[in-house]
Amino acid sequence: MSHRILLADDEVNSLKVISASLRDHQFDVATATSGEEAFSRFQTEHFDLVISDYLMPGINGEKLLEKVKTRSPETPFILLTAYGTIELAVNAMRKGAYTYLTKPVNVDLLESVVRDALGSREPRIDDETPGRHQFLNIIGRSKPMQEVFSLVRRVSKTDANVLILGESGTGKEMVARAIHYTSLRSNNPFIPIDCTTIPAELMESELFGYERGAFTGAMERKIGLIEMAQGGTVFLDEIGDLDYALEKKLLRFLQEKEIRRIGSKENIEVDVRVIAATNRNIEEEVKTGNFRADLYYRLNVITVRMPPLRERKDDILPIANHFLRTLCKKNKKQICGLESDVVQTLKEYDWPGNVRELENLIERAMILCPYDRINLECLPKKLRTLQEKERFDSEELNLPQMEKQIIRKALDKTAWNQSQAATLLGISRKQLRTKMKNLKLLQG
Template identity: 50%
Template structure:
């Protein structure tokens, strides 16, 4: 049977030492009288035997504190009621005169003992005659990782089965052993509490030895490391030597013996100042600074590289360590490897140049190494779905390569959609790329699909990507990352499967540096870069291109021109071609129109091509040429800008003018009626 009563401490000093002794005495009497086990439970949950002086005193209950009196046994109800009444007594009337002084002394002693228990670095666990815990200090809490309220009043074996308290109490002999607790390893020393020949409990001290064991483990690790280091030093192929601060050699490894050509016994104890006073080790000991990569050529033809570092202990030099490597064989192998790599690179380039390209690339004229290398990259890129960025000057054939790349890819049966980002005004480019909903803006009379939707399943070619405005760059970045977008004025997200091929003649790296092109977009586009060489770097292709354009244009124009003279061909080969292949096609078209016979001659070529310089209108600005009207220069500049840039907007950017001015002046010179070549 179990019963509980509540009591309030009335005594002004609380349950101090004398009162605690009276309570314990009373509880002992009641336990015998009623056959009950009495316990006290504080408000914070600590529960201790009412018959244990240390345990009751450890509750440290003050005046006004509430506690529960618990009892088990036949007379539990009577025992709890009587002890609760006893606890609520005011014991002040008993403490008059000398007894009050005794109370003061007991309080001081109790306080001192409590502070000692609390501040002890060692864990302290005290048990009573029934092995119940009556003292459990903070260090014990840390070691057991158990709060005191959870330990007090419990048999110690419940949470510490390995405890020696029971055996020590029985045998009355101290016991010391190593124990592994949750908080670390300890040395547990358990001593019996003997009073009048009887064992009243035990005191266990727990000395934390975790740090000591860690140090022991570290010492073992250091010894193992030393053995391993010694093994490494003895087996490495680098020569290693150690000298003390006096320059005396204290260690050399076998490799050093082999490199030096002397046995260890001949070297240990010798001074480097005597062996090589101007050597690297002597220099390091004098200066206290390391020397790396010191090169020495021995009389036997060996080449040695030495790294020597000073050894400092507490800021003072106490020696040096030298690592010497024989690089003679390395030098020989490096030279041989360099030759092999050079030959392999040459053979790889030749293989790339001679390898037949797929039929999709047949329309690209040229056999030069630079072009074949670019097309080889394009051929490999065709099998992938990754983004391609085609780089090259205006007129080098970027669009032609983009179309060939698409035709050689698994998407060849799907759409190829081209967008000239420079030719479309910035306000309209978003609608052009992503489409718009009906009523999205003035003039949007019906829904329109954008170029990305039209290219779904195929490829989209974003020409002149470097001319795109920053705001559109951010929107394009999302499509590259997520493959989704919304139409202008729409809310529905559209997902597309599109292979993106971009092209530009701009220096994107410089634009990124100056903030005109987004760096994140640059890296999204520049997955597979293809660099197309300018025509001036592939002059061997000019005859083949000239013949191709001659046959093509003669047929289109209905001319019976069938060849080109060697002199005319020589003029074409020595010209710089700032407009690249597009300019070459333009010159051949002019020559076909002007040719009087079946062959194009040098006379049919523009004077600036024959002379190998700039077009004649620009040469007229030189001092030796007669001046022309300003309009002639303006027309020539506009014509060249349009030929190279391919659109009014791009030409305006190149010339530093606005779009309207370039368009108006082009119409003035009837340039708008000319068919502008598509940029590639």
Template identity: 55%
Template sequence: MANILYIDDEISALRAISAILKKEGYSVYTATTAEEGIEVLKKSPIDCILLDYRLPGMNGIDLLKWIRVSEISVPTIMLTAYGTIEKAVEAMKLGAHHYLIKPVDTELLVNVIKEAIEKSKGISKFEKIDAPFPEIIGKSKVMQDVFYIMKMVAESNANVLITGESGTGKELIARAIHKKSLRSSKPFVIVDCTTIPENLLESELFGHEKGAFTGATERKTGLIELAHEGTVFLDEIGELPMFLQKKLLRFLQEREIQRIGSTHRIKIDVRVISATNRDLEKAVKEGTFREDLYWRLNVVRINLPPLRERKEDIPLLVNHFLTKFSKENNKPLPQLEQEVLEALINYDWPGNIRELANIIERAIVLSPSGVISIKYLPKKIQEKTGWPVKEESTLNLLEFEKSLILKALNSTGWNQTKAAEILGISRKQLRTKMKNHGLLSSPDED
């Protein structure tokens, strides 16, 4: 027996159609508002939704958008007495299975419901479609290509080079490959080539013996050695100094390391995954990156697309971040007003997924009513919708400071170090101001 959710504020229609469907053997849940319908969807397994277009509060189109963002794989049939071609087209674009005009022919309705449920068989009633890497969100063609390469390479020992702009999730991809590999029970060690001072990087990578240099008061085990039998992730490998590129190449060729100050070589079994936002082929031509090292690292390459090239994934990412950040900030799961999702999809996202995450958390924190409207998005995103935005001359001091910080962050793809340089303050001062303005997602964000 299939479960039908029928949402309609017209009580007589609600009763009449519910009675017909019950005679056909269906179990019928009813709601008079979209908000009530959402609560039913959260609590009950539903096989098909009948949805009236005109509803108090959220209308039928708004609810369709919510269903799409929430990744609910339940066929929806739109009903209305105010049908137009434009509404029908909009509903179908948003994933509606069918669109019927009231008063509905009951035989047609029953047949459409039956067809919709049969077509959706094989998909769980209120679950996301299975993905090979559930921690990574994306159903676009470009991401499916990425998943295929990840799946093929995961159980091998081949070195992997992950390329892509800042904020596209390169570390997440590396972690997912390690998790699916035969080394998953062993360490996953991260080496950030941009944050470790150059004079300490060799020691951090390969370790040192006691007395090897001034200040070496005890033996230190290097990060590569700590990753023995596991995976070492060399983040931003393009920033590795030339003198260390040669030593890393030797390690990749011989799978042995030598601590600074030692004559003893240690055999290391480790899988190497590296990542960069630089064009390494260009760096090779310019002489700033060794060609032999490039080919050692680039056995299998995974190029992550920027968010602007996978916009069909934005609703899924938005839903993920709404759930994540509302929980982290002790807020109820908010609703998005109609134009908000459209604005997010239309924006080009220079800071990629990291920028999207920041903006969603900011909107959750700033919206007091549990409904995110366009005014809680940054100015440059509002401008994409034609929403009236305050001129900077009308902002108070705090608003003006926040506006300047957002401009600097957006112009640098949310790179805090570069934004701080533009603003003429230290990175620490910038982070303090970002925290005060609700712009900092987490203590470790960069």
């Protein structure tokens, strides 16, 4: 049975073209020339998906979206928008639109987006497998990560610039790659550019390239990274560290969609999507004038906020197990697992270095640990003491028990030499012997 689509647009030509193309692909299409007409049909008939123009007199696309979502939140909704109203459409995405497409609509693109949108609401066979908690190779079963996945799915179908914010090690680069590789640009290059590792004086020529003879030492023409990404995506990592002088040039490229190699008079059109990331508080930097506001707004059409690991503790174990499995294979170990007190410790720790820290910890423990299962001894000291402190806190406040533990520690330290242990404890040997007798403290 074919899917039923409701298509609303006040421009009759556009309505004709789009509906004909969808019908060619075996969809059952009903059309409406206004938001009012579309909604009255929606109330009485069944539709699997709605496509609507944004700008319509009366009930516009956004209002129609709200009405449809109130009645049937599950129904995917695609907005069509003319170039000047992209920002509005992006805003509407926050109200639950599946995605937006710019007009004139590329009908092949529309068909693929429609199929994705319809597929997204059908229960998948692998729903109960671990795949459900994974997006490409990003693991995340927690609610905040599920929200990130859903946003990534939606933005990857658009060409909007994306700004990824989050602490170091939260997976910003992974998300940037996921957006690119699930987008229509996936067959073209993904070019990561780390603004912290390229020296400021080289950055401009790296980004924009140069012509032969543009400056002393420019022996050959060099194609810049942005031009190399033609048709694909550039990932500007640590954008907060970009030199202020370059911000203006970058802004020009974002506004005009063209670049000029250094030493050239010719502009080159580039079709490149920009994904930027930073672990700095960029909103604050904009306020204090450290980062250009106009550039910030261009980059930040859609924001993806990566939650720190301590705010999604449900993800700690699945991610730890994932690293364990991969590293286990790599290190050719037979059995790999975590002792239960290790599991507990990992959950309690607050992970300032986020997923990267967890990854390093598992790798280190795997190398150090002589056992099949990683135990507490193989964790770094700061995590071990966390567990010991916990144990101490949860112990009943029983003085003889405590005393017994402390005396045993002193004796262990001195190989049960009573004189030395007594000195360590600050009591006489006789006092120690009495205490040992009363506490029934025996060697072994």
